Amino acid sequence: MAEHPRILVVEDDRRLAGMLMDLLGGEGYAVVAAYDGQRALHEGLTGQFDLMLLDRGLPGLEGLDVLARLRRSGVATPALILSALGNPSDRVEGLDGGAEDYLSKPFDIDELLARLRVLLRRTGTALRTLHIRGGSFDVDGRTVDVSDGRRIVLSEREAGLLEHLARRPRQTFQRGDLLASVFQEADDEGVVDTYVHYLRKKLGRDVVQTVRGIGYRLGEPQ
Template sequence: MTDERTRILVAEDDRRLAAMLEQLLRSEGYEVVLAHDGQAALHAVLTRPFDLLLFDRGLPVRDGLDVLEALRAQGNAVPALILSALGNPSDRVEGLTRGAEDYLAKPFDIDELLARLRVLRRKSAAPTGGLAVPGGVLHPQRHQVDLGEGRTVVLSERENDLLAMLARRPRQVFTREELLDSVFADADDTGVVDSYVHHLRKKLGRECVLTVRGVGYALGRLP
């Protein structure tokens, strides 16, 4: 059971599966709100607070990843788990890149789903201090960089983990292999590290991550 009443939005167009998930999650102590298409899911999140989001990817009207990306662009950082029949590595990478904290392929194990949701809830509820990064402060548990004057940038899980690793040791230069092993353990090509550095620079500016030629990457210079 959850330790407190946790409100979760379940966006799933398969009504039989949605009803099963609703019954399962209610039995675990969650407050469940259902949406059966992407537009309804977007409207729900924009009009009431949620603690967790559980999205199917192939929603009618508006794709689940499009909805999630729109929410992240507006600064909404509610942790999201994508539940999808598309389970190839490239599908999972796309889901995580576009703002999901976790990705689980259908068919899924119920105990694994519940465990992943508990982990997301603990992460979102845990207190956190900020880490200095060029131009702002990273709050790892919120996957968010505060830039000052009310401006924020929301990061995907992998962007967040990569920047946090650099920020926790701002004077250290990490090789691509070290970053691959620590942040991208499910990948086997250091090119994914370069891709996520590119994503971070697009969101936060080129100065946020420093390239050390012949070695790897380090946090950009702090003021």
């Protein structure tokens, strides 16, 4: 997990969103805000977050719809729903809809912070295992367990490239961006193509998708 965990705050009440940003920023978190469902979906698909605080009654797209679309797209960022809908049936619906926790408004600040800490501790290990086409990728072990039972070991550079793609499974990266983020010591974009070739040779051609004229993205899940 990053030294300063990144939290996406999805809340249409800008005053409450500002309070949450100040509170979480003061606790050492890096915070990004989204004020409607469409923006939340965009941030969730293209950004890299350790946790989401998600309101339900959002303009444009309801909070559970945002969460469902993120989950279908392979985004596993843990979500804590923070909502005025606090009946038991609402909480059950939120948890069944893919959230890891549910807290009703109005809420106690100390309880909110405690729940965030628990979620970050609980999911820290899980976030080190990423879903890719045809298997699961153990980031720390640099291994991929594929569906036929084999375990494939990656080199440090191969693993770095795969992790960068897998943490943003819906995003297309230009070769120059990948060079700057993964291969900082290199100065030739051809090294990106070389390591994409290595990953495909080990894991199958579809593990990394070429987006013509733009760059690369993670292959679509099976």
